[in-house]
Amino acid sequence: MNLRTPFDQQLFLRNLSVQGYRFSYFPSIDSTNLEARRYLNSTTNPQPGILVADLQLAGRGRQGRSWQAPPASGLLCTVAIPIETPLERAFLYTASMGLVIKNVTARLTGTQLQLKWPNDLLREGLKVGGILAELEIIKGEPWLALGFGLNISLDEDDLLEAGIAGKAGNLVPYQVVMREELLAKVIEEFTDYRHALLISMEHIRQEWAAALVTLGYRVQVFQGDVLTLEGLARGVDENGTLVIEDDAGKQHRIQAGDVSVRLPGGRYSA
Numbered sequence: 708m709n710l711r712t713p714f715d716q717q718l719f720l721r722n723l724s725v726q727g728y729r730f731s732y733f734p735s736i737d738s739t740n741l742e743a744r745r746y747l748n749s750t751t752n753p754q755p756g757i758l759v760a761d762l763q764l765a766g767r768g769r770q771g772r773s774w775q776a777p778p779a780s781g782l783l784c785t786v787a788i789p790i791e792t793p794l795e796r797a798f799l800y801t802a803s804m805g806l807v808i809k810n811v812t813a814r815l816t817g818t819q820l821q822l823k824w825p826n827d828l829l830r831e832g833l834k835v836g837g838i839l840a841e842l843e844i845i846k847g848e849p850w851l852a853l854g855f856g857l858n859i860s861l862d863e864d865d866l867l868e869a870g871i872a873g874k875a876g877n878l879v880p881y882q883v884v885m886r887e888e889l890l891a892k893v894i895e896e897f898t899d900y901r902h903a904l905l906i907s908m909e910h911i912r913q914e915w916a917a918a919l920v921t922l923g924y925r926v927q928v929f930q931g932d933v934l935t936l937e938g939l940a941r942g943v944d945e946n947g948t949l950v951i952e953d954d955a956g957k958q959h960r961i962q963a964g965d966v967s968v969r970l971p972g973g974r975y976s977a
Contacts, residue, residue: 711779722891739785785854798947802915803900833876
């Protein structure tokens with residue numbers, strides 16, 4: 708298990724082999740996404756950036772949910788980047804980040820993660836991380852604050868206190884994970900994916916779709932606490948929309964909402 712020591716900026720920078728990013732570290736902050744958006748709106752010539760914090764006081768997940776964890780118990784990062792795809796395909800940056808975290812985790816630790824539509828990372832049915840993308844228009848040009856939070860060293864007391872015992876876990880169980888090395892490898896591979904998106908967006912969309920645990924299962928869709936749809940997740944379209952076929956054979960396209968996957972035996976995952 709990780710010792711909860713502050714993020715080592717110099718160790719991260721020594722491990723990072725790509726250039727072109729402005730790096731910022733915060734022992735404590737409201738939210739790395741909020742800080743990235745403040746930066747983007749405060750300068751006339753923004754640069755791609757990497758923002759890391761050991762503690763977020765107003766961290767958020769999808770649909771405005773709070774995201775809090777003990778200091779230095781996770782990897783909390785936002786990457787600020789210009790959007791170089793058509794806006795309707797900007798979801799591919801989120802998809803790419805999910806694939807990158809999945810790939811890097813497997814290479815460094817041997818742990819196999821699953822991606823759950825649209826932006827959750829699972830290990831053996833437990834949520835271990837999530838991604839939150841927020842759009843900013845700077846001088847007429849679109850930028851993305853692409854944030855992600857990964858659980859690294861939560862213990863049972865942390866999970867119980869947060870009310871997520873049995874639903875969430877650490878990225879890698881029972882292993883020490885060096886956050887600085889993990890992030891360096893994530894940034895390097897994500898940079899490769901950014902370049903690949905300029906060449907073949909469809910290839911990455913297909914790679915993402917193949918990695919989604921959601922597809923091929925019966926799912927429930929919730930808006931808040933209200934169940935709005937149940938059916939079979941058939942696929943994702945060219946814009947990342949989830950296609951669900953209900954029991955009458957009608958197809959529905961879901962752009963937002965909580966999707967719960969029914970697992971073998973009839974139960975639903977978180």
